[in-house]
Amino acid sequence: MTQAYTPEDVWRLLAELLAAQKETERRFQETDRRFQETDRRFQDLEQRFQETAQRFQETDRRFQETDRRFQETERLLREEARQLNQQIGKLGNRLGEFVEWQVRPAVLRLFQSRGIAVSQLYSDVILQDGNESLEIDLLVVNTDEAVLIEVKTKLSQGDVDEHLERIAKFRRLAHQYRGTKLLGAVAGMIVPPEVARYAYRQGLFVLAQSGDGVTILNDPQFQPRAW
Numbered sequence: 448m449t450q451a452y453t454p455e456d457v458w459r460l461l462a463e464l465l466a467a468q469k470e471t472e473r474r475f476q477e478t479d480r481r482f483q484e485t486d487r488r489f490q491d492l493e494q495r496f497q498e499t500a501q502r503f504q505e506t507d508r509r510f511q512e513t514d515r516r517f518q519e520t521e522r523l524l525r526e527e528a529r530q531l532n533q534q535i536g537k538l539g540n541r542l543g544e545f546v547e548w549q550v551r552p553a554v555l556r557l558f559q560s561r562g563i564a565v566s567q568l569y570s571d572v573i574l575q576d577g578n579e580s581l582e583i584d585l586l587v588v589n590t591d592e593a594v595l596i597e598v599k600t601k602l603s604q605g606d607v608d609e610h611l612e613r614i615a616k617f618r619r620l621a622h623q624y625r626g627t628k629l630l631g632a633v634a635g636m637i638v639p640p641e642v643a644r645y646a647y648r649q650g651l652f653v654l655a656q657s658g659d660g661v662t663i664l665n666d667p668q669f670q671p672r673a674w
Contacts, residue, residue, distance in 0.1 A: 602635030
């Protein structure tokens with residue numbers, strides 16, 4: 448037997464269907480909203496991936512640029528080193544020319560003018576005694592006196608101190624000069640005034656370039672130290 452529906456039942460069912468339809472529509476809207484949010488997030492992620500890719504590309508470009516600059520810097524340093532070696536070589540040649548054409552021809556005359564009657568000149572003197580060795584740039588001598596001369600491109604206080612030690616060592620090693628009065632001198636293409644004064648105080652003659660020749664800077668009243 449078929450159940451009879453009253454008008455109230457029909458309206459109640461219609462109300463329930465309408466409510467269910469609204470709920471379904473709400474859920475569809477919520478689902479669509481979530482899809483849109485998910486799509487927005489995917490788009491945001493895609494944008495971030497693109498930005499990250501661009502940053503990686505920019506970083507790679509900067510690394511390549513840095514590498515290029517390093518290579519260029521290395522090339523410039525090699526070129527500077529090559530030029531420096533050339534300059535050092537030229538400077539060494541200038542020192543050799545300074546000794547050959549200016550100092551060596553003048554030293555005998557210069558010391559003779561100071562009353563030191565030296566008459567013999569020796570270059571690049573090497574002494575060897577057991578494990579000790581010594582090199583002297585120039586040595587001028589007579590029977591009673593010897594002047595040990597150290598020649599530098601630019602004279603420094605350290606050069607002066609080393610030469611003082613060299614003279615003391617010469618006294619120990621040069622047995623043939625045991626009875627000889629030893630004097631010391633330093634010469635330089637460039638002699639700073641403070642270094643010249645320091646050498647004076649140590650009792651050394653100071654020779655320096657003057658025009659096309661060499662001169663002794665010490666005043667005529669200078670009394671050299673004897674070893």
